[in-house]
Amino acid sequence: MTDESTQQFEQWRRYLTGVAYRMLGSVSEAEDVVQDAYLRWHNTDHGAVEDAWAYLTTVASRLCLDRLRSARHQRETYVGPWLPEPLVESPDTPMEVEALASDVSFALMLALERLSPLERVAFLLHDVFGLDFGQVAASLDRSEATCRQLASRARKRVQAGRPRYRVTPDEHGEVADRFFMAARTGDVGALQALLSEGATLHADGGGKRIAALRLLEGVDRICRLFSAVARRAESVDPPWVKRVNVNGLPGWLTIEEDGLPQVTMVDIDGGYIQAVYIIRNPDKLGHLVDHLPSGHRIH
Numbered sequence: 001m002t003d004e005s006t007q008q009f010e011q012w013r014r015y016l017t018g019v020a021y022r023m024l025g026s027v028s029e030a031e032d033v034v035q036d037a038y039l040r041w042h043n044t045d046h047g048a049v050e051d052a053w054a055y056l057t058t059v060a061s062r063l064c065l066d067r068l069r070s071a072r073h074q075r076e077t078y079v080g081p082w083l084p085e086p087l088v089e090s091p092d093t094p095m096e097v098e099a100l101a102s103d104v105s106f107a108l109m110l111a112l113e114r115l116s117p118l119e120r121v122a123f124l125l126h127d128v129f130g131l132d133f134g135q136v137a138a139s140l141d142r143s144e145a146t147c148r149q150l151a152s153r154a155r156k157r158v159q160a161g162r163p164r165y166r167v168t169p170d171e172h173g174e175v176a177d178r179f180f181m182a183a184r185t186g187d188v189g190a191l192q193a194l195l196s197e198g199a200t201l202h203a204d205g206g207g208k209r210i211a212a213l214r215l216l217e218g219v220d221r222i223c224r225l226f227s228a229v230a231r232r233a234e235s236v237d238p239p240w241v242k243r244v245n246v247n248g249l250p251g252w253l254t255i256e257e258d259g260l261p262q263v264t265m266v267d268i269d270g271g272y273i274q275a276v277y278i279i280r281n282p283d284k285l286g287h288l289v290d291h292l293p294s295g296h297r298i299h
Contacts, residue, residue: 005046009038012053016060018104022124023064024071025084025109027287033063057129058139061121065140068117075113079207081215083277084109085284086263088253088291089245106247106277107267110202111158122147123154172268176250179266179273184237186230188223195219196272206281209260222276233257240293249277253291261285261298 016037020030037060049055075082087104112120118140125131125139126147136147175194182190201222205211216222230236240255244263251265260282267275279285286298 005041008046008052009041009056012056013038015053016056019057019060019124019129020064021084021087022104022109022112022128023061023121024067025113026284027085027087029067033060033067036063054131054135057125057131058135061125061139065117065121068120072117079205080211080213081202081204082113083202083204083279083284084113084247085287086246086251086265086279088251088263088288104247105267106202106249106265107275108158109247114157115154118142119150119154119157122150123158126151127155172250172271175268175271175273176266179276180252180264183226183264183276184230184233186227188227191223191226192219194273195222196269196274199273199275201225201276201278203278204281204284206283208282209258209280211278211280238262242291244291246277251277253288255292255296256280261288261292263288 013034016034017030020033021027024030024033037056040059041056044055046052083106112124115123121140122136125136126133131139133144133147133151136151137144140147140150142150178190179194181187182194197219198217199219199222201212201216203211203216212225216225234257238254238256239259242253244251244253246263246265249265249267251263254262254264256262260280263277263279263285265277266273267277282298289296289298292298
């Protein structure tokens with residue numbers, strides 16, 4: 001492969017990572033897909049490729065579709081609620097990671113998770129990445145009419161999961177910080193004042209660490225959980241904490257009493273917390289090692 005073709009691929013690497021992350025919800029798998037796409041590009045007759053962007057998007061989407069199909073059983077048997085791997089932003093975050101993180105909300109990712117693999121890929125390729133249905137059909141090896149139907153079904157199911165607005169790093173900071181303190185101390189009164197009536201809590205331990213095994217809905221259930229956790233904790237304050245933004249939401253990266261990291265984030269609308277997301281599964285936090293204190297290991 002020539003230097004020119006290598007540079008051509010590198011031009012699209014960040015974009016392809018975004019494609020793969022939205023499809024798979026995994027940072028590590030997205031990186032693997034991009035590397036596999038690079039190997040495919042390496043063995044391609046570049047002179048026969050009219051549009052490198054469309055070609056690489058097709059290659060990456062097919063690789064993702066294979067992974068989505070093989071992962072369906074694993075997702076169905078996953079212990080407790082499933083959440084995507086978090087994209088964490090802090091002052092030292094590379095610009096390309098920050099741009100992707102702020103554009104991919106957890107609400108949208110969870111809405112995508114409810115789609116079939118074909119619906120998910122068709123919707124993302126057409127509605128998000130701008131391929132026409134002829135290109136989508138070539139990527140999925142389906143007719144254009146079928147791809148239109150797939151994208152249409154997906155669009156209707158995803159619409160409610162689209163972020164209403166993008167949360168900036170400073171937005172709702174006071175509400176988020178008040179929640180963090182109330183949650184750590186188990187202050188039920190403060191939590192009740194912060195949570196919306198229909199608030200939800202998603203905790204992903206993946207069977208590797210203790211976490212709520214079901215989606216919690218409603219203020220009372222969420223308050224009872226944090227109150228119980230606070231009573232059992234040796235200390236209100238975690239051994240280490242870092243304020244971050246996670247997939248465009250205000251949150252915290254902490255090291256907990258067991259020595260393992262945890263990511264917590266809140267979705268705020270109209271001054272009230274609509275959703276709380278907690279990721280404790282260490283398999284989903286390995287890529288955050290650079291955000292942790294020097295020398296700290298996750299596994």
